[in-house]
Amino acid sequence: MAQSLDRLKESPSQTAGPYVHIGLTPNFCGIGGVYAADLGATMVSDKTKGERIGLKIRVLDGTGTPLKDALIEIWQADADGFYNSPAEMRGAADPNFFGWGRCPTDMETGVCAFETIKPGRVPFRDGSLMAPHITLWIVARGINLGLHTRLYFSDEEKANAEDPILARIEHRVRVPTLIAERQGDTYVFDIHLQGEKETVFFDS
Amino acid sequence: MPAESGSNRRPETGAFFQRDRTWHPPALTPGYKSSVLRSPQKALLSFDNTLSEIAGPVFGHAMLGELDADLIHNFARPGESAIGERIIVHGRVLDERGVGVPGVLLEFWQANAGGRYRHKKDGYLAPLDPNFGGCGRTITDEHGFYAFRTVKPGPYPWPNGPNDWRPAHIHFSVFGHGFAQRLITQMYFEGDPLIWKCPIVRGIADKAAIEALTAILDTQATIPMDALAYKFDIVLRGRRSSLFENRLEGN
Ligand SMILES: [Fe+3]
Numbered sequence: 255m256a257q258s259l260d261r262l263k264e265s266p267s268q269t270a271g272p273y274v275h276i277g278l279t280p281n282f283c284g285i286g287g288v289y290a291a292d293l294g295a296t297m298v299s300d301k302t303k304g305e306r307i308g309l310k311i312r313v314l315d316g317t318g319t320p321l322k323d324a325l326i327e328i329w330q331a332d333a334d335g336f337y338n339s340p341a342e343m344r345g346a347a348d349p350n351f352f353g354w355g356r357c358p359t360d361m362e363t364g365v366c367a368f369e370t371i372k373p374g375r376v377p378f379r380d381g382s383l384m385a386p387h388i389t390l391w392i393v394a395r396g397i398n399l400g401l402h403t404r405l406y407f408s409d410e411e412k413a414n415a416e417d418p419i420l421a422r423i424e425h426r427v428r429v430p431t432l433i434a435e436r437q438g439d440t441y442v443f444d445i446h447l448q449g450e451k452e453t454v455f456f457d458s
Numbered sequence: 459m460p461a462e463s464g465s466n467r468r469p470e471t472g473a474f475f476q477r478d479r480t481w482h483p484p485a486l487t488p489g490y491k492s493s494v495l496r497s498p499q500k501a502l503l504s505f506d507n508t509l510s511e512i513a514g515p516v517f518g519h520a521m522l523g524e525l526d527a528d529l530i531h532n533f534a535r536p537g538e539s540a541i542g543e544r545i546i547v548h549g550r551v552l553d554e555r556g557v558g559v560p561g562v563l564l565e566f567w568q569a570n571a572g573g574r575y576r577h578k579k580d581g582y583l584a585p586l587d588p589n590f591g592g593c594g595r596t597i598t599d600e601h602g603f604y605a606f607r608t609v610k611p612g613p614y615p616w617p618n619g620p621n622d623w624r625p626a627h628i629h630f631s632v633f634g635h636g637f638a639q640r641l642i643t644q645m646y647f648e649g650d651p652l653i654w655k656c657p658i659v660r661g662i663a664d665k666a667a668i669e670a671l672t673a674i675l676d677t678q679a680t681i682p683m684d685a686l687a688y689k690f691d692i693v694l695r696g697r698r699s700s701l702f703e704n705r706l707e708g709n
Contacts, residue, residue: 261554266483266662277629283577288532315495341513341635342513396490422505
């Protein structure tokens with residue numbers, strides 16, 4: 255016998271269920287007075303540096319129907335590519351940009367709308383630059399373990415072409431599932447949970 | 459990690475241990491019908507964490523209100539309180555290395571003592587409690603400890619099979635230091651026979667994993683003539699040491 259590694263196991267995930275709003279966005283679902291505002295509802299202020307953009311994200315099930323009870327969180331670098339995080343060792347991020355947002359899908363349309371800024375480029379492990387991207391985490395009833403993916407930008411063709419994560423996608427026809435389409439100042443992004451256009455989800 | 463005062467340790471910036479996906483419920487668990495059309499079917503794209511997954515925001519204790527961790531009172535009219543079996547839920551957030559994780563944002567939500575949620579989509583017969591909202595939050599202390607006060611939620615029927623009931627449970631959202639540690643789970647109560655019949659719970663294959671989500675009655679932490687107590691520890695992904703890795707900084 256050898257010594258034990260004494261590692262614990264991660265707590266197993268369970269679905270967020272249909273009432274995730276009660277816990278994460280109570281004001282959104284009519285439970286007022288507990289918290290002043292829902293966490294992550296506002297990402298930018300007048301002082302935030304960078305190009306203002308909107309994101310319009312939908313999550314579609316295997317029949318193509320938008321989920322109306324999902325919740326999405328996003329996490330991104332500031333306009334210069336710095337994360338507002340203690341793990342950011344390269345320099346200080348914009349103090350007026352937290353970099354994290356949370357939004358429930360609209361109960362009628364299923365659209366999740368974020369107002370944020372376009373992120374700068376962040377280095378990959380080898381120091382080369384990844385294309386600008388936003389990390390997404392999606393939970394809902396019927397999703398047993400939160401889904402992790404990224405949103406890239408359609409007007410960053412050159413950077414996308416050299417992005418090391420996009421380069422790892424074996425079936426190249428699936429690369430566009432991670433690229434949001436620019437329409438004016440808004441990027442439109444559909445996440446397909448299943449089917450021919452199933453979004454590339456990550457295990458990282 | 460928020461810099462610990464008096465500590466000369468640098469913030470941890472290592473990648474997280476690989477997630478054991480056989481320990482979590484798989485995406486498709488047909489006994490839980492909602493998963494059928496909402497489960498990805500293609501292989502996931504695997505890669506070692508980049509800074510985007512390693513980094514994460516910090517939520518300071520300053521954001522917390524006085525009653526955030528008291529569900530008995532945070533929605534109640536002045537002088538009143540929620541109806542039900544009063545309990546304290548407490549425990550620690552650890553990582554897979556067994557180290558307490560400070561500064562973790564915990565958000566919880568639950569049905570009231572009758573099993574009814576304050577949500578327009580919940581049509582269960584059980585009545586709403588005018589003094590119970592059903593949400594709360596807290597942030598772990600420097601050793602990873604947390605506690606909150608609530609009423610024990612009731613079990614409730616739900617539309618899945620013709621007669622499925624959820625065991626009593628509290629939903630937990632856990633926000634650790636890296637975005638890749640993000641986790642939502644549920645806490646069950648020791649001794650509840652509904653746990654082993656629940657299609658959502660049964661999506662988890664390993665009995666030990668289900669037990670890891672089952673809080674234990676803690677008679678030492680009860681408050682006499684006031685509240686029972688349950689202990690519930692949560693484990694987040696651990697980090698590899700970055701001591702021997704090439705670091706980006708300095709390049
Ligand atoms: Fe529930």
